[in-house]
Amino acid sequence: MLAPRILKKLEEILGKERIIEDWEGRLTYSYDAQVEEAVPAAVVFPQSDEEIAQIMKLAYEEEFYVVPRGAGTGLSGGSVPLNNAIVMSFEKMNKILEINGEDLYAVAQPGVITLDFQNEVEKKGLFYPPDPASAKASTLGGNIAENAGGLRGFKYGVTRDYVLSLKAISPQGEQLKLGAKTIKSVSGYDLVGLFCGSEGTLGIVYESTLKLLPLPEAWSAMLLVFSTLDEAASAVSQIIAQGIVPSSLELMDNFTIKAVEDYKHLGLPRDAGAIVILEVDGYKESVEREMAKIEALLTKMKPKEVKKAKDQKERDDVWAGRRSALAALARISPTTLLEDVTVPRSRLSQMVHVIEDIAKRYNLRIGTFGHAGDGNLHPTFLTDWRNKDEWERVQMAIEELFTSAVELGGTLSGEHGIGLAKAPFLPREYNEATIEAMKSIKRALDPKGLLNPGKIFID
Ligand SMILES: Cc1cc2nc3c(=O)[nH]c(=O)nc-3n(C[C@H](O)[C@H](O)[C@H](O)COP(=O)(O)OP(=O)(O)OC[C@H]3O[C@@H](n4cnc5c(N)ncnc54)[C@H](O)[C@@H]3O)c2cc1C
Structure with a gap:
């Protein structure tokens, strides 16, 4: 709970109706999709940058x-x-706030749902490529703060690649303007880059100007079924080696396929070793050429089965399984721990083997899916934290997973951030001097450490 004095001042800024004080209400904001840890002292709902600034000045x-x-x-x-x-x-x-078709950008507040934003710009023939699988629920503010990736990362990159400028409030309550609405700007340090992926620890974003592209005129989607995970990983490498750049190149292992099938009954082959789902987009002629190149590779890749989507309905069907992978796995056990290791694409096959080996040696259930084209895998541990013995094995397995990813030239997190869950492991990836450089940026911008404490670093 907050001191009554502070609560009174917050009420003066927002009014009682935009503050949650009761226990049940606060409980709703005590967790994210993975970590359940702490109930807030209060929940506040600002409606303007002035209100955010006043709250931060008070803080x-x-x-x-x-x-x-x-x-x-x-x-x-x-x-x-x-x-x-x-x-x-x-x-x-x-x-x-604005969709500008001439300068190809849109301006939005942080609470806009990603899918709503994508849909609104598409109505004007424009395209916002960042596409986290959570797009139906996640917000642009959260995407920026996590530098979210997603299903179209291989061709189009991540959220950072589409942020032209930001307006933010500093931890001291001051206005910050980062970047410019122009395609190019090198005036001073790249603070937009610093804020993207800063996990809400450096400032509060209240407005973003996001780059748009013309909507691709055509697409083609395909689902490939393989007997083994190895064959699937090798198919991904072969496609990339041909110089083909699909907009999406995704992978699901057998464990995940079965979980999705139990959940959604889509008719996926339960005996498949793995599935690769891919999509190419662009001008009609280039889509046809790229798809023809992929089809020419099929004799070498030897999939057991190929499904090519003929219309939007079949395209949605091809993607339905992948989009529901996490929800399907999460049904299996009381505790779901989804990891986010990322390796150079050429090491994907090795990483897949590491995960399989870890699952065997620690006797754990791990479903793996992910953005294969980005080398970004989501090994998902299905467990129960109340089972002490298994929980200990999970912790050891995760540690080994992180170590292996870094040894393969990869990173702890491709898109979900370090947050609370991975903070203890950051020293596996960076040396002391590098972590100290990051901490000194945090101290410079937030000297009292008031914004999102306890994230990214263990003090
Ligand atoms: C089913 C599922 C699928 C997912 N798929 C993907 C995927 O494909 N790719 C991917 O990258 N992620 C994915 N995620 C993870 C998650 O959706 C992303 O990290 C997303 O960007 C979080 O957005 P959010 O609005 O929920 O933010 P929150 O979870 O509420 O917050 C995330 C971080 O952003 C900070 N933050 C939020 N708003 C602001 C703001 N205005 N100013 C400053 N900081 C702010 C918070 O403090 C926090 O540190 C998935 C999650 C689920 C549950």
């Missing part, structure tokens, strides 16, 4: 913690409010 004066929150779909505990923090939710800042 600075009274020294209480603030945790920004989008939709809470994060998978590393980023929006979990430690240290009796208040949660600042952007549910009421969810407007698209």
